Every structure is written in structure tokens, then in C-alpha cells.
Amino acid sequence: MVSSSLRYPNTALSVGGLTHYIQSLLEDDEQLQQVWVTGEVSSVNPHRSGLFLTLQDPDEQAAINAVVWNSQLDRLAVMPVRGEQVIVLGQIKVYPARGSYQLTIWQVLPAGEGLRSLRHRQLRNRLEAEGLFDPDRKRPLPPHPRVVAVVTSPQAAAWGDIQRTLSHRYSGLRVLLSPAMVQGELAPSSIAQAIRRVEQDGRADVLILSRGGGAAEDLDCFNDERVVRAVAECSIPVITGIGHQRDESLADLAADLCAHTPTAAAEAVVPILDDLVEEHQQRCLALYRVAAERVEQEQRHVARLRDRLSRLRLDRQVHQRIQVVASLRQRLIRSTQQRLQQTQQHTLYLRQTLQTLDPALVLRRGYAVVRQEDGAIARSAGTLRPGDRLTITLAQGELVAEVKSIP
Template sequence: MTSHLPNLLVPETAVSVAGLTASLQTLLEQEETLQQVWVTGEVSSASRYPSGLFFTLQDPEGKAALSCVAWNTSVHKLFKQPVSGEQIVVLGSIRVYPPRGQYQLIVTQALPGGEGLQALRYRQIRDRLAAEGLFDPQRKRPLPAHPTIVAAITSPQAAAWGDIQRTLKRRYPGLKVLFSPALVQGNQAPESLVAAIERVKRDGRAQVLIVARGGGATEDLACFNDERVVRAIANSPIPVIAGIGHQRDETLADLVADVCVPTPTAAAVQAVPELAMLEAEYQELRESLHLAMQHRLEQDRDRLRSLRYRLRRLQVDRQIQQEINALTWKRHQLIQLSNQRLQNATQHCQHLQQKLATLDPHRILQRGYAIVRQSQGNLVRSSSELQLEQELVVELGQGQVTVKVTGLSNSSNRDILNT
């Protein structure tokens, strides 16, 4: 097929990306006022690398940010080492980094500038909420041992959501997961997080609530220090696990949550027990019960042998009759007590068997669900893995069938809670 494209006239003045970047680099780096410039701001993040100290300066209102670097030759000369949350004044020159088309300040000196506004606001909010008792350990609620429904709040595009799903499915097959999507970064994130928590509260089914996001710079986690979000977590009737990925500073959401862990995956681990562990506990209890019954029966046999021996040694008919009567009564008590204990043990064992049966993955198939595999045996988790006319093997509660794909859809069967 021959395509017909219109004749486009390219201006002779058009320049390449590299050419434009080089022009901007020359313009900025040769500007005298930018050769030695003092800049004041708040350190929002700082990281040390083999080549030097990289940090970000931010306006108090968070309206602008400047990337800064102090190379190793200058770091030891700094009067004040940049620390996240502190206000500093730095001296440096503007340089352009062409591979990314970014400009940065090459810092040669740093002076203290007082406590940063954002750090001050964080401390003021934290102190006020702490005075109200929102962070008291006595307010922390225990997590349910065996939840059947767990709710998760995070961004639907974030890797954290995938990590949570995989971890919950691996540790506790058959668990119901409710997803309440929210923004986890930006100016609209606090309002979005509060709305997501309210959706879960109104739904009322979840027994555990996970609030999570992946790692990020300090400024990216600002929404989890918002007072509205903190109070929404504190007022949640459902125990909350905070799985906010950050390296150093803890957020106010961490302090108010019932359980705080460093990653979304760790939050999923805290939410549910591992099925293999439950099975091991059941086997251990069953073995302990069996050994206890054997020990008790052996004690009863020894006592019975002792009574029989005493009976054979008695010469007087009256004493024999008395011992027979006593032995009969003791035997009756023994049988009654043993039957009662055996009945209690049997009921306990049946309870454990029923509990384990509810966790059996094959029960899911018996309720009408199915496992779909490709012809090579690989599990099918998404319609995006399939092609039309592809043959699949469907495993049912009893038996399996071979089917052919006649149509594809990307819709999900997960519950999505929306306002």
C-alpha cells in the first residue's frame, strides 16, 4: 500500500534538541548573575552518593523546587550540611545537564537559615494531634486473627497495588479484597485519600484497612502528613495498617495507624496469616491431643492393673466385695470422664477440621469457580495473555474441559468501590 503524505515545509531555522539545549546551556552558564548566586530554601530531600551530595531546595509554600549538588570536593567545606526539613542558604552556580535537559545549582557553600517552614508546620500539627491523644499506644487496636475481607487504599496505577494483591493471594487464598482507589501524591491527594477511607467505612464489610503507597521523596509524601488524612484514619472504625514506603522520616499517618510497616508488601503480610502456618498449627494441636489421650489412657490402665493386683491379694470375702464395689464405681467414673474428655476433644478436632476446610482452595472450585490454563499448563490471570481461537483447559470442581477463545474483554471481576 502506498501512503500519500502532504508536502511539509520544515523551517530552515529549526534546531535539534541538542542544539536548543546547548543554546540554553550557553545562555545560563555565561550569565554573570548566575555564576555566584545565593539561594535560600528548605531542604526537602537529601541523598549521599559516591560522587557527591544531591539535595532539593524548595520554597516554603512548595511552589518551586531546585535540584542541587555538592560534589565530593566541596562537601567537606560546607559550613552547614543540608538536612531534610531545615532552612538553609546556599552559594553556587547554575549548570545545565544536557542528557535530561535539566538545570541544577552546583553548591560550593551552605549556611544555616533556621527551621524550615514545612518542618515547622509538620512539628506543630504533630504536637497538636499528640496533645489530643491521637498517637497514644492505648488507642491502637489489635488486628483480627483471621479476616475474610480486607480493603486496600492506594493508587490504581501504582506498583503498591500489585504487590498487595500478590502477597494476599499467596498467603491467604480465597480472601475477599476490596479496592478503594485514591491519589497518593499531589495537592488533590489528601481529599482523595479521605474520600477513599469514607467509601470503605460506608461499605462496612472490611475487617482490615490497608493504606499504602510506594517509596518517594519527602515532598511526595506530604499528603500523609495532612491533618484531614490523619483524622480520617483516627476516626476509622476499622483497624488501619499504614504501609507507606519511605526511607527515613515517619509520616503522621504512620503515627496514627494501628499498625505501621515500611512497605505495602509488609502491610499485606501483617493483614493476614499464612495458610501454611495455620495448617502447621492444626497438625501440632492434633498431635498434642493424640499424645495427651494416650498418656491418660496409659495412666488409667496402670491404675486398673494396680486395683486388680490388690483384689487378688485379699482373702476375706467382705473385703473382696468392698474392693469390687469400689472398683466398679471407679471404673464408672473413669469411663464417664474419659467419654466426656474424648467428646470434648472430638468436638475440638471437628472444629479445627471445619476451619481448615474453609481455607481449602479446592472448596473454591466446588462453589462454581474454575482454574483456566493454557495448553502448556500456564495459569491464565488476564485476558491480555490470550488470543482468539486459542485453546484453553478449564479445571472445574470435578473434571476439566477444553474450550476455545471466541472473544476477549479487559473488564475485571474485582469489586471497585466508587462514590
């Protein structure tokens, strides 16, 4: 409820009235109708109506928007270049519809290298000398990550773009957000801490460092040494997707891969799942075709062998071989029988010879064997002497005799 003692002022201004009042103060001021301003060009954006730029004072942390209309571009002494220190001549103009003011530039003069650009160049040279931007340090991104970590602001459009892109390309992928400030004085330490949180968590296979587009001064945090070192020292591959700027930030140079937009970074991290399925199906079809061709080749080979077998008439050859084996068998049987008969006859002959030579048979026919005392057979009477004792072996029994005389 509104207190009854509160009185509405009779002099309250409308928004339009206040804006017009501010416009008259600025545009009617003689000093602001033609003013020389020195500053560093922090951003330059060509447009169909003119050249829009931002002048910055790094020491005072101040900036002003400016424009050079197309009709004035050909009259400039030098074209404004990002990072250069310039002196401009212009007029302050107020735009009531936007409630803003900017400097309309008529002339641009060179004033040397800007302090911000100089500091950026010196930092880049120092980090480059340390090897933080060396291509040999770049690591390939995992082809099929299971967990993707994203370092960005939860309120940034970049976070939504990355989520949509990853979900569309690779459904079921786990995405972790490590929130960070991505603009302002506190952004560098916030980004470095967010990267370290991802490392300590240990689940992510790849990290996306991202924010949407913006003016160059809005992206200064990605040129901060703390952020660059955090990116370079990260134990997992890092891909950056920072804005739509043509110039790469130092964080881009230190990252394993640089994409120019958050969406492009998400596209580089994962393949399209549908494409993988289609590739797998194509490989299956190719494998099936190769297998079918191999089977067809082997079938043709078997057919050729069958044809060769039919021409060789193996049944006839086998029959001939059987006949040869049967003939050899008969020859072997006959040869064995002949050899057996010969052996039997020879055995009979030997038996008869042995019987003829058998001493027992001789003795049975009335013969006797006479042995001397030393056991030697007496074959001649001339070897005997009277008185020699002899042993006479008969067919049955033995006799002992003494030689009485030898005629």
C-alpha cells in the same frame, strides 16, 4: 496523510543539539555559575558519590534538585537537615543524558527553621494535644480478617505489591480497592474520601493506607490534617504502609499500626496461611501425644490395680464370706425354730389355763353362778337377806329364786 503545503524547516534541532543549547545558556550564564539560593530542605538522601537533596519554596510551590559531592562534604559549614531553612552556594549544571538540571552545592549556611517544617511541627503538636496519637487509642488488628480494604492509587506499584503479598500469604482473601490520588494538591481530599467510602461500604475488617516510596514533598499529602483526621476517626483498624522514609508521617502516628512499606503492611494484616495449617497440624500432633500419654498412664494404672487385685486373693475372701453367711443362715434358722417352739409351748399353756378358768366348763361340772338383783355375784351368804331375789345361772339356762331364810 501529510499535506503537500507543509514545509519542513531547515533549522530543526536534534534532541542533543537542543539539550546542548540549553546547557550553554545555563552553564555559561555568569549569574548561575556562582549563585546563592535560599530554601527549605525537603529531602536528604545519602549516596556513595555524595549527598542528594531537594530544596523547596513552600510559598511558591517550587523545588530544585541539588547535590553535594563527597569531596565537598567536609567543607560545609552545616550539614543539610530535612525541614531546615538553609542558604546554599552553588552552580547550575545540566545533565544532557537525563535532560535535567540541578544545583551543585559548594557551601551550606543555616537560615533557621523552614516554613514547611514549622507548619508540620505546629500541626503535629495540635493534633497530639487532641489525643489523636495517643497509644491508648490504638486498636489491635483482627487476627483473621475476611475482607481487607486498600486505599491507594490503582496505578501505583504499591497496589500490585499488596495484592501479590496478600495472595501469597492468605489465598482466598477478599481485597477491596478504594482508589485515591496519593500525590499532588488533590491527594488529601481524595484519600479522606476513599477512607470514608470504605466505612460506608461496611464489609472490610481492616484498612491499608499505602503508597510507594518517594521524595518527602511527594508524601506531604499524608501529613495533611484531613487525612490524619480521617485515619484517626475511621471505625475500623487502619495500618499505613507509606514509602521507605525513616520519618513517620502524621497519618502513620494516627494509624493503629505503622509499617514502612506496602509489602510490610500487607504482611502485618494477614498471617501466612501455610503457617496456620502447619500450626494446626502441630497442635493436632501435640493433642495426639497428650491423649496417647494419658491413655498409657491409665493403662499403667489399670495394670497396677490388676496386680493388687491378684495379690489380695479376692476369690478366697469371697469364699470365706460365703461360708460365714451360710453359718449365720443356719444359726438364724435354728434360733427361729427354737423361738417358734417356745412360743407354741407357751401358747398351749395359755390355752390350757384359759380352759381351766372358763366359767362354762365350771358350770358344766354342776356349779352355778348366783347374782343379786344389782347383778353382783353373791359370794357369801352373809351378804344376803331374806326376801332378796337371786338369779341362778346353770350350765343350761337360768333360775330366779327368793331367799327364804339364812341358817
